[in-house]
Amino acid sequence: MNIDVNQNDVNQNVDVTVVGAGPVGLVLAAELALSGATVQVLERLAEPAEAMKAGSINVPTAEALDRRGLLPAAESVQREMLERLGSFARMTGDQRPGGGRPARESRFTGHFAGMVLDADLVDWSDADLATHAAVDGARLVPQRELEELLADHVARLGVPVRRGVEVTTLEDTDDGVLVGTTAGTLRTGWLVGCDGGRSTVRRLAGIDFPGTDPELTGHLAVADIADPEKLANGWVWSTRGAYRYGPQPGRLVTVEFGSASTDLPHARLRSRGGTPMPPVTLEELQTSLRRVSGTDVTLTALHGAATRWTDNARQAATYRSGRVLLAGDAAHVHSPFGGQGLNLGVGDAMNLGWKLGAVVAGWAPEGLLDTYDAERRPLGAWVLDWTRAQIGVMRGDAKSAALREVVADLLSTRDGTTYAVKKISGVTQRIDLPGGHPLVGRYVPDVWLTNGSRLADHGHRGGFLLLDRTPDGTFARLSAAWAGRVSSVIDEHATPTGVLVRPDGVVAWVSDTTDVAAVTGLEAVLRGWAGAPSPSPEHAPMG
Template structure:
């Protein structure tokens, strides 16, 4: 997501501008919630209170899935937002909320129900506060990588920049102009999302309902419908969606003559087109978000995947621009994010297989429903959908290494995340003599050290994207210097042992 990336680059000190093709913010229906890594990314930048307010507003409109956290109650909210798999809603009463990975990530649980439209508005305000210019109504029409920069042709004139990141969606002009291939599987079905007025709602069932023609869902927001048709994709997805289009699709799938009288929000049309860029980088041109990968929109995974890309790339590209990046740092962007993208693609492909209306898929859906009706099955699905078990393959034996930092509460009542609003690395030092902090002074300006009373883990080094780069449960600093060199480059002064 371009706004997240722009903010991270600005926090690193880079000069950045956003070129936005759309003249006005998009109003169409998109993802209705975010996963835990995305909520925690907002938390690390001081945006959690605003996101929590969005969730409270959403709950007032559509009702709760459990007890919503009270304002200021950030230590133990009831994290009962579960999601669904192929339309099968996960029962919160079946989830093992004491599961170690789930229990370790609850502080930001009050900001999970944040729709994409509200998230973009929140991020736009954040970016404006950082002084990043956003130029709307500007399209990229050409680019030339000169080796030491990129010359970008736009509808507003040429732009010279050191680096160009395409965050311009599944039909990315940047990806096409950079000559990056986009292999994958072609679309085979059509889906709609809309908020409508229904003259005869009694003709439709509540929740997800299947038929041989497809599947549809009514709710939870009044008038909100989601429709999937198991036929060929539309000939032209760019054509405007009319009330008649949505009504005709809903009638075919539901087998009723239901009548829709008005559209209350700009509807969206989607397919199961699933592709991943052959490379996330070509010279000084990079891709993030839907420009790097597309897939069906189940569970808002695309939004979360894009935010994860931007958080991972932002600090790394910022380090390159600032001149202190260790050799090969930017190459780790593709290495770390490609497996996550591939997993999301398979997760959504699996849901398409279960969602279809044929007899074989119906039989498979029954098997999956049985599994999701168990405590272990539901807990497994919630771990995956919430993102709490995501891991980057990093060197180190500690179980936290490579995972997103858990809720690390400090003796003064704050959390480690509260100290990362300005970006950069965070080092938690719980040694009696402050040995870890002394060592890290050699990287002053890149690493913020937070000392605390003795507890375990004794030391944790968290990257700007929230991933734990090093951790230990003793006072031995072995490995910390290596991790600092690996991720934060050459020290500004000689390390103190």
């Protein structure tokens, strides 16, 4: 259904306007709403995009859903996806001896440069993997289903999503942003561009987007194939590129390097602006597949909109310019190898959401927003290099083929596969925070409480979580001065005795003791991240 939007449909004065209703924009809007900010989402497209994109999520993204009470919905999506994969396996004869589904099928591994990582080689007892296993049943969530899940989430929070509205101008007035749109002019306290790699917000804000130019063209689609027996199931390389058939019925990926890319329509366009790219046609996809497979395979129909992509790798010169901020692909673009893009953007949204919400609420200074760029930029730079490295071993030349053999050998070992899976899953991500405990700066691991719940179950309303395992509730009493910002969860005495988790799931403080130094340290961290305490706390800590 097309949505006609007029000026009355767009809020004229809100705390934050988010541009882009993809997963990043929706997560950000939800986090802002949980912090008490008034927020609206503007989306250029009148209907959700049908193009195929990411096929799964990593551990930090799944844990972000878990902390907001969305784990059951994500698990339901994965069960449905596994049924589809099982159907495809039966259709192609790719079944395990003895039949049935392997016990570790839900343990997503991913691939590096098309080399699928064998789950049987992974050391699942590795501490990083074993302590982030509660969301194993919610990893196989494609982007389209994730957007539906998040759309329901923001609707429950009362966040309006205005479709069919395009941003045309912006002016940062120091105390707000004037935004010109196709539905009229609005004023907003802050403007966040979550509008993709060709971000209008980034361009209008004058933020540079340096990086490396593309050298490949990729396609992702689901198609009807007249003669699927001509294709191998899995990744196949040739001097012309690579392709993958599966793991879902009709799912195709093609990758072409070099001169073949320059003949395609997108090669004349730039990710930094320009006219919209033409849609992928059946003929374009079939031609690409025939080139890289060396067969005369015939495609008869496309299901939904196919996707065209490149290895264009760029990162915004800054994630913030005054009252304009960027998140997701608006801040960084790269090839989809390794499935990092969607997850990197959700991490941006989780990091920025509570910080911008704190500034809007008035209990944190604007300087808190500087930590957004400082914390997320290094991870974005790593992802760009992680994807560039995969391009280096995927080319069709002899040197890259030799390098691919070396990497394949490394990935056929237990240590090599475990290393790659940990990187892809995101369990080793860390930001540089003060504190000597190894958990500080990491995403909080699975923490089971004596009442049978998990610490994540207490984070559905957002805010900081403080786990207090002192014999007399010492840490919880201290945190009562931050009521409304910090929720205390009291558990039986154990080590660590206290853990403070930021709203984005990052551990800010850990103590193994209950002495004065621990109390002093907690107070300092609370003041640093959660602002000044309330003058006269009146609420008891929440358990």
